[in-house]
Amino acid sequence: MSDRKHVDFNSIHEGLRTDSGRFRIAHNGIGFRVPGGGEPIILTPDELRKFTWIRGARGYQLRILHNDNQVHKFDGFRSEDAEVVKDALKAFYKKDLETKEPSVKGWNWGKTDFQGSNLMFNVSNKQLFELPLAKAIGANKAGKNEVSINFVDPGQPAPDGVNPKEVDELMDVTFYIPGTVAAKDSNNSDTNSSDADDEEVNADAVFYDTVKSKLEFSQMTTENIVQFQEVLCLTPRGRYNIDMYQDFLRLRGKTYDYKILYSNIIKLFLLLKPDDVHVLFVMGLDPPLRQGQTKYPFLVFQFVREDEIDVDLNLDDTKLDEKYENKLQKHYEAPTYEVVSTIFRALTGRxxxxxxxxxxxxxxxxxxxxxxxNEGYLYPLEKSFLFIPKPTTFIPFNEIGVVNFTRVGTQSGGSSRTFDMKFHMKSGSDVQFSSINREEYSSLEDFLRQKNIKVKSENVQETVMSYVEIDDDDDDTMGRAAKRTRVDATVMDDDEDEESPDEDFAPNESGSDVAEEYDSDAQGPSDDGSDEE
Incomplete structure (x- = not known):
């Protein structure tokens, strides 16, 4: 081995790459290159700290730990390559090759360890699995003592050349972390206070903060262009810091942390609220953002119209001219909503x-x-309707079959204060909006007809009664009831005369309640023993 200048291995994979290349161990460092695959990876001997050999998904894996705790992984080695690699590392760098056995117990409880941006889960001091946090898109506290790490959004398109039906992919993973830990273990600050040593914090909070810091570290490899702090989000509700990078943005809230690719942003809206005080900035996402089992295809941010911001972008003049073609400025001093919408438009291309x-x-x-x-506002735009804030509903004109207005008015000329509007979509579904002020009917109907959208109106018969009419109706009802009672009493009298022919019976002399109750209307007995009305 001492007379050899390098050792080569073919068909080796680096990290999660699907294409293979040549791996070389030499006196002047370690190199890896994929034919036609871009820039090679070169590691100098000064930055090599530790070497680990472990069984992987594609044969055996050589894991290289840098002095800055970054990890490089190379898969595809054969079992007989272990001795060759071990001898080369010993001869070239005076380093040992540590061999580790993976855990095969199948337990789901163990201990976590962080190496660079990787999360290791160990059972009985043996590695069970490893998570590359650089590939994570967000983390959140899913519940009490729970921390969830998200890797892929449902519905996100598969990479080119990959059939999603033929591969499995990790979407998210949730850790249950009970108990507490000492506060001195949760930070690296030096303190001599005995109170700090005795203080304990929740273990899940420490784990969550560590994961977030690793996500931040992995994102620091790209350039942070600008940050907007404490932006109010109506859907989903909360305040978030928006960190904007070249290819993605990051939403950092108190509970949730998300990474959103600009390629997943498909629509942008800037809308003035009817109060003329606030401005809404709406962002359409595909795939939608997730909080647990809830999906949010739209994010709705609210800004005060009069608020202004003074900010400098972390971009040099060359990049502003070449990459963004003067769509961005180096310095902004304008209303916040204008700055946010301008930067989003330039970075997303939407x-x-x-x-x-x-x-x-x-x-x-x-x-x-x-x-x-849910109360909200319906915006009739040039090519669509948009209802905000919750649930944010987007209705394109070309998907509307017919719009049906109900409770608009009455045939007698009266009208209700509000009406309803139902969209019958071409797909067969219906979307209904209610409690619309009747004053909006004329302008809304004219707008729909201008857009060549079919409109139907249903005039529903409604009875609008005044107090005088109610009193008159009550009098008529009482009069009809009295009349029915008089008729019934007369019929009863006739029946009694037929059944019991009592010559001495006289209604006016009997003291009957019937005669007294209807004394003003009752007539005296006639010769034929019947009443006339």
Whole structure:
């Protein structure tokens, strides 16, 4: 081995790459290169710290730990290559090759260890699995003593050349971490206080903070362009810091932490609320954002219209000119919503949709209504309707079959204060909005007809009664009841005369309640013994 200058291995994979290349161990360092696969990987002897040999998914794996705790993994070795690698490392770098056995007990409880941006899960001091946190898109506290790490959003398209039906992929993993740990173990600060030594914090909180720091570290490899702090999000509710990078953005909240690729942003809206005080910035996502089992295809951020921001972008003039083609400026001093929408438009390459020609009865861009039990605003845009904030509903014009108005008015000229509007979609589903002010009917109907959307109106017969009419109806009802009672009493008298022919019977002399009750209307007995009305 001492007379050899290098040792080569073919058909080796680096990390999660699917293509293979040549791996070389030499006096001047370790190299890896894929034919036609871009820049090679070169590791100098000074940055090599530790070597580990372990069984992997593709044969055996050589794991190289750097001095800065970063890890490089190379798969595809054969079992007989272990001795060759061991001798080469000893001869070239005076380093030993540590052999580790994976855990095969099948237990789901153990201990975690962080190496660089990788999370190791060990059972009985043997590795069970490893998670590359650099590939994670977010982390959140799923429940009490639980921390969830998300890797892939459902519905996210598969990489080129990969059939999603033929491969398995980790979507997310949840850790249950009970108990507490000493506060001094949760941070690296030096303290001589005995109170700090005795203080304990929840173990899940420490684990969550560590995972978030690893996500931040993995994202520091790209350039942070700008950050917007404490932005109010209406859907999902909360305040988030928005960190914008070249290829993705990061939402950092108190409980949830997300990574969103710009390629997943498909729509952008900038809408003025009817109160003329707030501006809404709406972001459409595909695949949608997830919080547990809840999916959010739209994010709705709210800004105060008069708030301004003074910010510098972390970009040099060359990159502004070449990559962004002067769509961005080095310095911004303008209303916050304008700066946010401008930067999003440049980084995502998506058009920002703003309200069109529609105006409500009060001159606003939207009309107030309800969708089921949720109140919100419906924006009639140039090519679609958008209901916000929750549930955010997007209705393109080309998917509407017919719009049906109900409870608009009455045949007698009266009307209710509100009406309903139902969208019958071409797909067969229906979307209904209720409690719309009747003053909005004319402008809304004209808008739909201008957009060549079929409209139907149903006039429902409604009875609008005044107090005078109610009193008159009560009098008529009492009069009809009295009349029916008089008729019934007369019939009863006739029946009694037939059954018991008592010559001495006289209603006016009997003291009957019937005669007294209807004394003002009752007539005296006639010769034929019948009453006339």
């Amino acid at each position: 058009k920002v949709t703003v309200p069109g020609t529609y105006r409500s009865h009060h001159g606003a861009h939207a009309l107030k209504c309800s969708m089921k039990a």
